[in-house]
Amino acid sequence: xxxxxxxxxxxxxALSGYSFGAGLLALFGRDAASARLGETARRAGIAAxxxxxxxxxxxxxxxxxxxxxxxxxxxxxxxxxxAAYKFAVLWSGQEGSLLFWSLLLAGYGxxxxxxxxxxxxxxxxxxxxxASVQVFFLLILNFAAHPFAIEQGGIPADGTGLNPLxxxxxxxxxxxxxxxxxxxxxxxxxxxxxxxxxHYPGEKWIHITRRWTMVTWCFLTVGIFLGAHxxxxxxxxxxxxxxxxxxxxxxxxxLTGTAFLHSVIMQEKRGMLKVWNMVxxxxxxxxxxxxxxxxxxxxxxxxxxxxxxxxGTWFIVFIALTTAVCAYFLVKNLSNLKSEHKLESLVSRxxxxxxxxxxxxxxxxxxxxxxxxxxxxxxxxxHKVTVGPPFFNRVAVPVALLLMLLTAVGxxxxxxxxxxESLKRxxxxxxxxxxxxxxxMILFGVKPWEDxxxxxxxxxxxxxxxxxxxxxxxxxxxxRVIAGKSGQNIFAAMFQLCRRNTRRYGGYIVHFGVAxxxxxxxxxxxxxxxxxxxxxxxxxxxGPYTLVCQxxxxxxxxxxxxxxxxxxxxxxxxxxTTMYPERRFYKASGQPQTLPRxxxxxxxxxxxxHDLYLVYEGKNxxxxxxxxxxxxxxxxxxIWIGLIIMVFGTIVALVPNYVPVTVTxxxxxxxxxxxxxxx
Amino acid sequence: MKxxxxxxxxxxxxxxxxxxxxxxxxxxxxxxxxLASVSxxxxxxxxxxxxxxxxxxxxxQAFILTAAVLLFAGAGPSTDARFKDLGHxxxxxxxxxxxxxECNHVGCKSSDKMRDELMAAIDKGDNDDLILQGFVQxxxxxxxxxxxxxxxxxxAWIMPFVALGAGIIFVTWVVRAWKNRPEPxxxxxxxxxxxxxxxxFRAQARKETEQ
Numbered sequence: 001x002x003x004x005x006x007x008x009x010x011x012x013x014a015l016s017g018y019s020f021g022a023g024l025l026a027l028f029g030r031d032a033a034s035a036r037l038g039e040t041a042r043r044a045g046i047a048a049x050x051x052x053x054x055x056x057x058x059x060x061x062x063x064x065x066x067x068x069x070x071x072x073x074x075x076x077x078x079x080x081x082x083a084a085y086k087f088a089v090l091w092s093g094q095e096g097s098l099l100f101w102s103l104l105l106a107g108y109g110x111x112x113x114x115x116x117x118x119x120x121x122x123x124x125x126x127x128x129x130x131a132s133v134q135v136f137f138l139l140i141l142n143f144a145a146h147p148f149a150i151e152q153g154g155i156p157a158d159g160t161g162l163n164p165l166x167x168x169x170x171x172x173x174x175x176x177x178x179x180x181x182x183x184x185x186x187x188x189x190x191x192x193x194x195x196x197x198x199h200y201p202g203e204k205w206i207h208i209t210r211r212w213t214m215v216t217w218c219f220l221t222v223g224i225f226l227g228a229h230x231x232x233x234x235x236x237x238x239x240x241x242x243x244x245x246x247x248x249x250x251x252x253x254x255l256t257g258t259a260f261l262h263s264v265i266m267q268e269k270r271g272m273l274k275v276w277n278m279v280x281x282x283x284x285x286x287x288x289x290x291x292x293x294x295x296x297x298x299x300x301x302x303x304x305x306x307x308x309x310x311x312g313t314w315f316i317v318f319i320a321l322t323t324a325v326c327a328y329f330l331v332k333n334l335s336n337l338k339s340e341h342k343l344e345s346l347v348s349r350x351x352x353x354x355x356x357x358x359x360x361x362x363x364x365x366x367x368x369x370x371x372x373x374x375x376x377x378x379x380x381x382x383h384k385v386t387v388g389p390p391f392f393n394r395v396a397v398p399v400a401l402l403l404m405l406l407t408a409v410g411x412x413x414x415x416x417x418x419x420x421e422s423l424k425r426x427x428x429x430x431x432x433x434x435x436x437x438x439x440x441m442i443l444f445g446v447k448p449w450e451d452x453x454x455x456x457x458x459x460x461x462x463x464x465x466x467x468x469x470x471x472x473x474x475x476x477x478x479x480r481v482i483a484g485k486s487g488q489n490i491f492a493a494m495f496q497l498c499r500r501n502t503r504r505y506g507g508y509i510v511h512f513g514v515a516x517x518x519x520x521x522x523x524x525x526x527x528x529x530x531x532x533x534x535x536x537x538x539x540x541x542x543g544p545y546t547l548v549c550q551x552x553x554x555x556x557x558x559x560x561x562x563x564x565x566x567x568x569x570x571x572x573x574x575x576x577t578t579m580y581p582e583r584r585f586y587k588a589s590g591q592p593q594t595l596p597r598x599x600x601x602x603x604x605x606x607x608x609x610h611d612l613y614l615v616y617e618g619k620n621x622x623x624x625x626x627x628x629x630x631x632x633x634x635x636x637x638x639i640w641i642g643l644i645i646m647v648f649g650t651i652v653a654l655v656p657n658y659v660p661v662t663v664t665x666x667x668x669x670x671x672x673x674x675x676x677x678x679x
Numbered sequence: 680m681k682x683x684x685x686x687x688x689x690x691x692x693x694x695x696x697x698x699x700x701x702x703x704x705x706x707x708x709x710x711x712x713x714l715a716s717v718s719x720x721x722x723x724x725x726x727x728x729x730x731x732x733x734x735x736x737x738x739x740q741a742f743i744l745t746a747a748v749l750l751f752a753g754a755g756p757s758t759d760a761r762f763k764d765l766g767h768x769x770x771x772x773x774x775x776x777x778x779x780x781e782c783n784h785v786g787c788k789s790s791d792k793m794r795d796e797l798m799a800a801i802d803k804g805d806n807d808d809l810i811l812q813g814f815v816q817x818x819x820x821x822x823x824x825x826x827x828x829x830x831x832x833x834x835a836w837i838m839p840f841v842a843l844g845a846g847i848i849f850v851t852w853v854v855r856a857w858k859n860r861p862e863p864x865x866x867x868x869x870x871x872x873x874x875x876x877x878x879x880f881r882a883q884a885r886k887e888t889e890q
Contacts, residue, residue, distance in 0.1 A: 191701050237781040244776055343857040351854050358846045366839040373826065373835045386770050387835060388824035389778060395839045419878065 002070050005058035009099075012051035012106070015139040019045035020131035029122060038124050042113050045127055048134065049110040056103045059096060059147055063089040068159050071151040072096055077157040078588035080558035084172055085162055091175045092166050094296060094311075095147035100176075101292070102137040104183040112187065120586065121326070122205060125194025126187070133186055136318050139615060144311045161588025163396040164560075168234050174226040181220025182288040185253060187212045189285035192278055196329050199336045199568045203271070206264050211654055213264075217257050218650040225643040237617045238529065238631040240639070243392040248371045251293030255364040256284040259357045266353050267339075269415065271521050274337040275330070276357070282326040287364075288321050294371070321564075334541035345417035352410035359403040366396045397456055404463035404518060407511050408434075408470050426477075430469035437465040446526075453525035460522040467515035478505075499658035513649055516642030522636030523610070531617070534627035543632040545612055546570040550578070552626055560584040560593075565616050565626055571604060581628065582618035600637040610634040613649025761801050766794065769814055770824050778824055793818075 019041045026038030059072070063086040068074040068177040076093045077086060091100040109130045116123040142145065165171075188209040195205040227247065232240040241247060255620040260280040266272045293315035343350055370387040377385045412418075441650040442448070443460050448455040479494035486493065498505040530542045541547075546566050554563035562583035568575055599612040613631035620627060763780065771782035773789035779797070783792040793814070800810045814822045826832035 237777065239781060242777060242781075342860050343854060346854055346858060354850050354854060355847075359848050362839065362843045362846055365842050369838055369842075370835070374821075377826070377835075383819070384821050385826045385832060385835075386821045386824055387826060388770055388776075390768060390825035391835065394825075395836070399839070399843060417881075419881070520847065 001058055001065070001067055002009060002063050002148040002150060005055050005062070005070075006146070008051045008055035008058060009138065009142050009146075009148070012048050012102070013056060013135065013142050015044045015048035015051055016131050016134040016138055019048060020128055020135050023124060023128035023131060027128065041131075042116060042124070042127060045109055045113050045131055045134075046422045048131075049106040052103050052106040052138075055147075055275055056090060056099055060087060060090055063087075065439070066159070068157075069151055069155045070147075071149045072147045074156055074159045076153045076159070076162055078161040079091075081159075081162055081263065082167075082589065083557065084169070085167055088166060088172050088175075089162060091179065092162055095141070095145040095149075097175070097179075098137060098141055098145050098296075098311075099147050100179060101183060102134065102141060104176075104179055105130065105134055105137065106449070108187055118208060119204065121198065122191065122194055122200060122208070125198055126190040130186060130189035130194050133190075136314075138572045140311055140314050144314060144511060159588060161586060163410055164584065164586045164591045164593035165234060165590060167559075167586070167593070170226050170230045170233065174223060174230055176223075177219050177226055178223030181216055181218075181223050182250075182253065182291065184212065184216030184219055185257060185281075185285050185288050187216065188281050191283045193326065193329065194280060196337075197332050199333060203268055206268060206277075207211035210264070213257070213261060214654055215651055217254070217261060218647060220250070220254050220257065221646060221650075222643070224254060225640070229640060232596065232636070233596065234593075236596045236617075236634060238527065238596075238613055238615075240636070243370070243389045245371050246291070246295050248367045249287075249294045252364050253284045253287040253291060255360050256287055259360040259364075260284055262353055262360075264390070266350060270350065271339050272350065274339045275334065276451055278330055278337065280357075282323075282330075282351050284471060286319060286323060286326075287368075289322070293319065299624075318595040343416075345414060347418045347420075347423065348417045349410065349413045349418075352406055352413050356403070356406050356410060359399055359406065363396050363399050363403065367392070368401065370395070401456070401459055401463060404460070404467060404515075407514065408463060408466040411474060411508060414472055426473065427470075430466055430473055433469045434462045438462040448504075451525070457522045457525050460518050464518040464522070467511055467518075471512045471515075474508055475505070478642060490641060496658075499655075502655045502657055503653045506649045506651070506655075508648030510646050511649075513642045513645030513647075516645060518642075520635050520637065520639030520642060523633065523638075528632040531627065531629040533620055533623070534628045535625055540628065540630050542593070542612075542630045543610070544571050545630075545632070547579075547614070547628070547630060558587070560586045563613075563616070565628060567628065569599065569612065574602070579614050581614040583616045583618060602637065608634065611636045611638045612635060638650060758801055761807070762798060765797055765801070765807060765810060768811065768824050769793070769797075769822050772818050772822060780863075 005634045021041075022037050022044065023041035026034045028034070028040055029037075058396065059070075062070050062073045063081075064083070066073070066077070066079050067655055072093055072095050073089065076096065077089045089096060091097040109127065112130065113127055116127070148514040191205045191209045191212075194200070224247075227250070228240040231242065232238075232664065263273050263277055263280060267274055267277050290403045293312060296311055296315070345351075370391055370618070373387045374384045377383065408430070409427070412423065414422065438458050438461060439459055446454050446458055448458040467493075475494050475497065476490070478497040479490045481493075482488065482496050483490050483493035488496065528542055530540050532538065532540050534540065534552065539546055547569055550566040550568050552563065552565050554561070556562075560581055562584040564580045567579045567581065569577045569579055577599055579597040579599060581597045584593045584595060585591075586593060594615055594617070596613055596615045598614075601609050601612065611631070611633040613633055615629040615631070617629050619625065688870065766780035767778050769779040770778050771779050771787065771790045773782065773787050775782050775787070779790060779793055796814075796817075797810065800813060805813070811823060826835040829835060
């Protein structure tokens with residue numbers, strides 16, 4: 001089996017190498033022979049996809065067949081691992097995840113090469129660039145991190161098992177989503193670089209890549225949030241974002257990708273920011289590569305990181321080379337990216353996009369700076385310092401709040417120029433509504449002057465409300481215009497409005513989702529926690545809940561042994577649910593794992609919803625009593641609802657606009673039809 | 680069936696009786712001392728010209744200091760609040776990369792030990808800086824969760840705001856430069872309306888599209 005996998009990887013490298021080399025040669029000529037050579041390069045790229053699929057299939061099959069002669073399978077699987085997690089073996093280790101990267105890239109390349117007729121020349125350039133990235137990953141897979149390496153010293157009877165942290169349903173989805181996002185940015189990058197090299201006229205490359213970019217952005221968003229939810233639901237510390245270097249690595253391309261999605265609108269609508277958009281998409285791709293490098297190089301300690309290995313050097317060389325190539329072509333072809341930058345007013349949609357880009361990049365810089373500062377400190381001071389959550393919360397949060405303000409105000413500004421009267425008309429009611437939200441928070445006892453975190457919570461609530469109200473007002477205003485003309489009810493009119501300009505209104509829905517995410521985050525300063533050793537019948541009071549320990553029990557299966565508490569939850573004297581916080585002990589890896597239980601209070605609290613979060617922490621060694629930790633996390637469920645709305649908004653934005661088709665037809669009019677019959 | 684080891688918890692000392700610890704956000708940390716020092720600064724700043732004035736100043740000063748002590752003594756941070764605050768300013772040293780009070784790794788000896796030490800230091804009456812210094816001496820500078828505001832570490836805090844400031848200045852300059860660019864030349868006979876005339880056209884367009 002290992003030989004088949006190894007052969008498939010070598011074949012994929014050869015085919016990708018050919019696709020790159022022949023494709024590159026074909027780009028220099030314009031004759032029939034060059035066209036034929038280009039076609040063979042395209043087909044080689046498609047065939048490379050088949051070879052990478054075969055290699056991936058072999059690795060997953062080896063996991064299912066418990067083939068522990070392959071070192072990777074021995075280290076990341078075991079006989080009693082459930083089937084779903086045997087799929088996850090593919091991306092649970094260094095070598096497998098690189099193969100998975102390569103697989104996704106080959107998949108994207110496959111789709112791109114099938115759709116080459118859209119614009120053969122541009123697609124040929126993009127295909128060559130993708131092939132070059134593919135060659136890089138396949139070189140690593142074949143020569144530095146081989147997934148089919150044979151385990152030395154005989155075939156072990158059983159594997160050491162999958163990391164218990166990864167044995168959770170979301171872990172089967174989270175890495176693929178994140179990787180689809182990371183890898184997907186290669187496509188707009190390849191088109192952008194291709195368009196730059198070939199002096200591609202106009203903005204067509206942006207139209208071609210718009211959907212690719214949005215889909216990729218959506219995958220990355222889902223991947224990041226699934227990771228946050230996984231951390232929340234599995235790690236058991238009651239939080240969802242720890243500013244870990246690898247979390248930061250996924251956030252950085254997301255931030256530049258978001259900036260790109262906004263600034264390309266400027267290029268499409270006004271022909272502006274052509275150079276800037278190139279820089280943004282290059283930066284996004286390079287940051288995605290940097291994230292991959294951070295996870296694998298071992299230069300920064302992180303719970304997410306794979307084992308330290310030599311492949312970091314490969315990535316440094318690749319990132320440096322790519323940066324040099326991008327910079328060279330950007331400088332060389334700068335004259336082709338000239339645009340007529342002309343603004344009529346400071347108060348305009350164009351200005352808001354510029355400041356939006358600035359703030360997104362400042363947050364990105366802050367995250368990058370904080371992530372690498374420990375290394376810088378070591379160089380300068382001779383010792384590392386930790387840059388953890390307190391730093392990021394203090395520095396990035398104020399900038400993020402400014403960004404929220406722009407998210408609220410930006411859509412209200414018109415292109416070219418916005419009159420003060422129009423701004424007042426559009427902004428007045430949302431502003432009043434959001435200030436009312438802030439005042440209500442103060443009335444309900446949140447005193448922003450007493451603690452900085454309360455201050456941020458109130459400001460964030462005001463800004464999130466402002467975003468929500470402006471989005472609603474945009475829908476209502478547009479809906480009323482259509483309703484007035486068509487006679488539809490307001491909701492049908494708003495639906496119609498959305499269909500007419502899906503990108504704009506899909507974007508507003510995404511903004512709405514972002515505001516909900518912010519609402520979910522701003523509950524953090526009000527978290528409560530209680531920890532107690534609980535014997536049978538013991539109680540814990542937290543917020544409106546009383547938790548009563550009913551019993552403890554334990555179980556055993558081939559994969560793990562577990563024990564859990566049975567906790568009855570009372571609210572207002574009435575039992576509302578029973579929760580089962582659990583702890584497992586995985587036999588193959590010898591590692592324990594906590595599985596918290598979460599109860600979102602949707603049924604009791606519609607808007608001020610919170611999570612009751614119970615963790616079974618273990619037993620007091622002295623008296624044998626189990627320790628239960630209860631968290632009350634206000635508003636957290638809104639984060640996950642916000643994500644769903646963001647995804648929905650992206651899907652809406654991906655749908656083509658509905659254009660009413662006018663058909664002229666000759667209809668014979670019968671004289672017998674009475675006037676008014678159709679009224 | 681294997682027994683699971685006891686993990687974290689704030690317990691200080693084995694065999695602690697069953698207990699309950701509740702934490703939620705609590706505020707006043709150094710407010711009292713900060714206010715007191717401001718008051719001192721103001722009174723010393725103008726002082727010393729005449730003896731009587733000096734005496735009355737001292738009396739007022741003593742009164743304010745006493746009032747401040749009485750006012751804030753009861754409102755000082757509780758042991759729990761200090762434990763939580765300091766515990767969130769330090770990292771667990773087990774390699775999990777988590778803030779000390781958020782490390783919940785099963786059987787993590789580092790966080791258990793560090794929590795015990797932190798609680799002992801608070802009980803001993805050490806101030807926050809002293810406690811943090813003690814941890815740095817024992818565990819190295821990486822135990823502090825964020826760079827300090829001294830020496831080179833200051834750069835960590837300053838740079839993002841420098842980037843923001845520079846970015847705002849740059850974007851503002853760019854926007855102004857673009858705004859002040861001359862209009863592109865037009866063919867003879869074509870004119871673009873300006874000022875009130877343009878606003879009138881815009882208002883008309885808005886009226887026609889919104890009604």
